[in-house]
Amino acid sequence: MGGPLKATLDTLTGGFRRETGIAVSAVNMGNYTALSQKLMAASAAGNLPEITQSYEAWTSQLLEKDAVRPFQDFIAGPGGLDPADLADIFPVMLDECSRNGGVVTLPFNKSVPVYYYNRNLFAAAGLDPDRFPETWDGFVGAARKLTVDRDGDGRPEQWGTAFPITSLWLFQCLILQHGADVFDSSGRAAFDGPEGVEALQLMADLVHKHRVGYTTTGFEHQNDFLAGRVAMIQGSSASLAFLALQKIPFQLGIAPLPGARRKAVVLSGTNMAMMRQEDSGAMEAAWRFARYLIRTDITARWSAETSYLPVRRSAFGHQLMVAKFRQYPGLERAYRQIEYAWPEPREVAWLTGRAIVEEEALQPALKGLKTPEEALQHAAGKINKQYGRIDENPWISMLALLPIVIVS
Helix, strand or coil: CCHHHHHHHHHHHHHHHHHHCCCEEEECCCCHHHHHHHHHHHHHHCCCCCEEEECHHHHHHHHHCCCECCCHHHHCCCCCCCHHHHHHECHHHHHHHEECCEECCEEEEEECEEEEEEHHHHHHCCCCCCCCCCEHHHHHHHHHHHCECCCCCCCCCEEEEEEECCCHHHHHHHHHHCCCCCECCCCCECCCCHHHHHHHHHHHHHHHCCCCEEEECCCHHHHHHHCCCEEEEEEEHHHHHHHCCCCCCCCEEEECCCECCCCCEECEEEEEEEECCCCHHHHHHHHHHHHHHCCHHHHHHHHHHHCCCCCEHHHHHCHHHHHHHHHCCCHHHHHHHHHHEECCCCCCCHHHHHHHHHHHHHHHHHCCCCCHHHHHHHHHHHHHHHCCCCCCCCCCCCCCCCCEEEEC
């Protein structure tokens, strides 16, 4: 972890030590693949850290190994959280962190998807820069106006949009917006139904039917956006921390995702999980650190400096957040998507399932090699076939932005 994220985390851990006398050692695993592998290996070896980042699918696997100490044990005890504290945490975050009526993990580095757009290009195309499209039909209409082929050679010099060919997050949001979910209530992959097909068809149509966007295998779309060659890109709310470090040569716009049959987005990012320890004092120290990180003033500072979401409603009124919203018009509305956000899948099958969807559904469909229906049926069938037979060292194709945190 580097840049503003590391600087802010170091400041917060330093503040915690000054308040409590408890030292925090932050260990950076580099990326989420390494982190997941390290956690599973540490679980087998019995040398887990006191507290760590964890996706809920990881937590499911660690719970099967009895490696997780639920925070509920501390929340309900002396020095815990009262009902007002719990009510202040956004419901979707608390729901994601809870199982069987108890809080198992706690939210920390959470984000929602947003659209970043070039307000100057909107104005030049005759679009109102203050009114980002609220529907996908409106998005396509705006993208058509923003796609410009000046010399008529069939290769636009300016595109309406662009996105990675493995845009799983966007696909998940679109499934929800069309009324379905990735897994059904029985835990089977269900994204190959009509709603999933419609969602992936929408993405493919941007490229092949409407010809207002293109796909990338890396971060070229971000570079083209900063260079003014792409007008709208979907990213994480947390990406703003890095965009703010760039010399952006245009007015930056920030907006929520357009909606389909309903408004819905997927809440992303990891939660804090406490690992079981023989030393009860170490777990008590870990609890105090977790409780500190979700305090209103601390989560407000974390959000203001990193652009991750605050985990408490009260943080939206904190002076640091008010100043942040004033600095970036549109950001508060984008953050407010948390009110209709859904948690990420917690099924163990999602550990490897997400890579299957990216590689065997999104890529062939967006390349035009398979229809969305064919690609999704293949991917869902493969996940369901291997459900419950997950490798010990799952591969997760996401970069880690935060380290394991070890409290001692």
